[in-house]
Amino acid sequence: MPKKAIIVGGGIGGLAAAVHLQASDWDVEVRERAPAPPGTGTSLGLWPGALRALDQLGVGRTAREQARPAARGNFLRADGRLIGNVDFAGLRRRTGDTVHVIARPALLTTLTAALDGGALRYGHHVTDVRALTDCCDVVIAADGLRSRARSVLFGEAYRPRYSGVTAWHGTVDLDTEAISETWGQRARFGVTPRAGGHSNWFACAPAPERIPAPGGDLAALHRHFGSWHPGVRQVLDRVAEGGGSGISRNDLYDLAGPLPSYASGRIALIGDAAHAMTPDLGRGACEALIDGVTLARELTARTRVEDALNAYDAARRRPTQRLARAARLMNRAVHTSRPLAPVRNAAMRCFLAVSRPPA
Structure with missing residues (x-):
């Protein structure tokens, strides 16, 4: 009789785990609270590690066909002058791949x-993941930022924490091959390529x-951002042509504290x-993919579920929590006040010159 997994959440990580487990002859059930799959959404960057995870699922080629590889990565000042470049050529030499942007x-x-x-x-809302353990071998909680499972298992000390920064984003009819991010005083503006001759944009600034x-x-x-360099103003003009109807806004959060474990029972x-x-850092979706594949791999390789979950926790908790800390520090540095902005830019220039982007 095959082992059974119930996965709470039909997002990227949950689906990745489901695909891997099902291919290994597990009985898999994914419960997603949304009534239907999303019809719209902006793009995300797939770094080489995430692309390798998709390859392990057998869908890497399809994902690459639907994505658009980024030719360059640039960090700019608000006046358009260059802070530094991301070494995508070196990334390709090192890993055999580059960042791909996919909707x-x-x-x-x-x-x-x-x-x-x-x-x-779809349309299945789970309130207490502990009740599901009676009818399956493992429960995988992939229920997102405001995870009910996390609250049930670990309490409100690990609730989402507002970063103090909000983000606007959308899509415009503008073709670009590069990922660019512009840093100004306590604000930033980014543009990423999207298939079909379009571009995604995002803008972040402190807000209540x-x-x-x-x-x-x-x-x-x-x-x-209206006084920033022409590349930013060109995007804003396209947004304005649509009357601003395509603008989405989301406040940015992380966790109030790092979890002591990614597993419980x-x-x-x-x-x-x-x-x-x-x-x-543009790594949230990538890390969810890698989580899902890593966990499923451990579950299929080990006899005891508890041993597999301990191995997954050992493999993924420290690296992902390091990335979360780095993202928090980056958020604070980018949105620093005017006197510190030149120091911030110089530090980023040095970092880009001497370091390798994590794959």
């Missing part, structure tokens, strides 16, 4: 297509939590449920 719905569709029909069930921007989001974007946490981080 989140496209990646979710790719992972879902690799599952047998009926495994993914959950408070609408005075005058609306489009006015806030022009207040913060026969329950494991992956992705944002385990290590929600601010998006400053």
Whole structure:
């Protein structure tokens, strides 16, 4: 009789675990609280480690076909002068791959297509993951930033914490091959390529939590970024042409403290449920993918579920918590006040010159 896994959450990490386990003859059930798959969404960067995880699932080629490789990565000042470049050529020499940018719905569709029909069930809200252990061998909690499973298992000390920064984002009809990020006074603006001759953009600035921007989001974007270099203004002009209707806004959070473990009994946490981080390093989705594949690999390689969860925790907790700390420090550094901005830029220039981006 095959072992059974119930996965709470049908996002990137949960689906990755499901695909791997099902391919290893596990009985898999994914319970997703949303009523249907998302029809829209911006893009995310897949670093080589995440692409290798997709290769292990047998969907790496499909994901690459739907993605767009980034030709360059640039950090700029608000006046357009260069801070430094990300060494994507060196990344390719070192790993055989570069960063690929893919729309989140496209990646979710790719992972879902690799599952047998009926495994993914929408409209299922789980309130207490502990109750599920009676009907399966393992429960995988992949229920995101505001994880109910995390609260049930570890308490409110590990709740989401507001970073003090909000983010606007959207898509514009503008073709680009490079990932660029512009840093100004306590704010930043980024552009990433997207398939079909489009680009995703994002903009971050300090703001009160959950408070609408005075005058609306489009006015806030022009207040913060309207005097920046032409590349930023060109994107804002395209956003304005649509009347600002394509603007989404999300406050940025991470966890109030690092979890003491990613496992409890026969329950494991992956992705944002385990290590929600601010998006400053662009690694959240990548780490969720790697979590899902690592956990599934341990479960299929070991007889005892508890041993597999301990091995997963040992493999993933320290590196992901280091990334979460680094993302938090980056968030604070980028949104520093004017007197420290030149020091911040110089430090980033040195870092890009002497270090290698994590794969």
